[in-house]
Amino acid sequence: MTAPVPLPFSEPAYLTGAPNPYYSPSHLAWQKACRAFITANLTTHALDWERAEEVPPSVFDTFSAAHMLIPALPGPLPIAWLKRLGIHTLLGGLPVEEFDYMHFLIHADEMARSGLAGPGASLTTGMAYGVPPIIKYGSKELQERVLPDLLMGRARACIAITEPGAGSDVAGIEATAVRSEDGGEYVVNGQKKWITNGIWANYATTAVRTGGPGPGGLSLLLISLQSPGVTLRKLAVTGMATSGTTFITLEDVRVPISNLIGAEGQGMKMIMTNFNHERLSIAIATTRQARVAVSSALEYVLAREAFGKALVEQAVVRHRLAKVGARVESQWAWVESVAWRMRQGEADMGGVLALVKASAGMVLAEAASTAVVLLGGNGLTRSGRGELVERIYRDVPGAVVPGGSEDVMLDLGVRELVKNYRKAIRKLEAGSKL
Structure with missing residues (x-):
């Protein structure tokens, strides 16, 4: 239950009645809808789930059914795709074409309102970071193949950039993707570490080296984590116990050329x-x-x-x-x-x-x-x-x-x-x- 008078510092000023030029009636209505849904389905249980180090899988299904993972995407949303899938409005009747970065801000803020990073991250990280490159740069064929399931929550993605030897230095990535002799596949070898949501993801939007050293040799490849040669191991890390931090090993993983996101060498x-x-x-x-x-x-x-x-x-x-x-x-x-x-x-x-x-x-x-x-x-x-x-x-x-x-x-x-x-x-x- 929301306190009738919020404690100082407990809420952004716009929620305490202070005037603010950023928020329209659409934003304020969205905030109320987000607060009610997220409080009931995440915030009130987050501490218990963090203690148990697991968010029940049914929670992801609840958020997917209500299309409450889609707001983790950048604004504006992929309107044509959403309408093709029958999603014309979001929670509270917000038309998908009206969604912008202020709606995103509100959703992200409410998802963290428990004070714990892990439970919210366990739900949204894949949609927020793994799916956007496919929407923005993926070929029509790749989008048709994977986006319906990803946007509807029937499949999950993660973003796999970081490696044991390459974190913030993205240009130092060592995982390789070499074209097969017949040219129809990439053969991928390498490791990815500290990959949030990786343990339960179906796909990884993965940074790989298709060319020479440095940023110009990097590409993005969508890898099915059910492929032969993929090994997933959950990592224990400081904090964020529920976020599904994962070590991914890729050994001669064969990936269709059509899973290339964008063009070779444009990964950086x-x-x-x-x-x-x-x-x-x-x-x-x-x-x-x-x-x-x-x-x-x-x-x-x-x-x-x-x-x-x-x-x-x-x-x-x-x-x-x-x-x-x-x-x-x-x-x-x-x-x-x-x-x-x-x-x-x-x-x-x-x-x-x-x-x-x-x-x-x-x-x-x-x-x-x-x-x-x-x-x-x-x-x-x-x-x-x-x-x-x-x-x-x-x-x-x-x-x-x-x-x-x-x-x-x-x-x-x-x-x-x-x-x-x-x-x-x-x-x-x-x-x-x-």
Whole structure:
């Protein structure tokens, strides 16, 4: 049940009645529909599922039946495909052609409202990152073959980029795809590691090396994970116990040439485009986790007494909450503005998205650490009053590393901003010479 008066820091300002230029009546109605559905089918059970380290498979079916995984796709949605499949509206009657990046923002925020990254990621990661390259770059034949099942939830996908020796350095990928003698297949060999949702996916949108070294030798290939030569092994990682993190081994896996996504050698471009959506997704969910950590800490210090009065009456406690709460609200304002810019179709967003993703991880780290300190011993305990905060603290690395590690994102962000600045200067100088 939603509290009649939300705790400070517990909700974005637009949900507390503050005016906001980004949200139309369509967005506000969508938020209410998302809140009701996701609360009933995910949020209220998320902690129990994270304890059990498994989200029941029936939950994926529930979300698929309600078409509530489709909003994890980038906006605008693949309208023609959805209407072919009989999907004309989303939850609450939202026409699919009206869906934009602000609707996506709302859905992603609500999916993380439990404060735990794993349960939501177990449902949406494949749709969010594995399917878009097929929609954007896949051949008509490939789309006809796989998209109906993927969009309807009859099959699941994952994105398989990272390898044991190549994480943020995508250009260092070593998995190879060599054409067979008859030219009809690729023979794939290599390993993929830390692949979210891989353990239960039917397909992996996979980065492979079809050419020489460096980014120009990379391609994307859709690999059936039921193929001979594919081995899947679930990995135990810090936090996100329910997300299905997987080690994939590919040994002489034969893949039809028609499963090539886009053209050979264009893999890096497609991966970078896909990363933009992934990094915004992570930033949204991570900021919500930070919000949950701060509001949980505030709830605790309002009730907890020490030295004869509530902890919130201690100036040092208020000071800690003020600093981290301000950072959360600032981060959310940035996330909103970036989502709005994505909605407007702004180009050259790679640098900004790298920075907003890195910043979100830093904010979560501060929020989780502050919450643990304020909860004291409870914040260190994997049960009882501080269990949620302790689990959020363990989720921090899962926000900082995937999608491009923090240091790499900070460097990439500035490099991209400088590149765009210099390009604009050159354009201005060229115009002045006309």
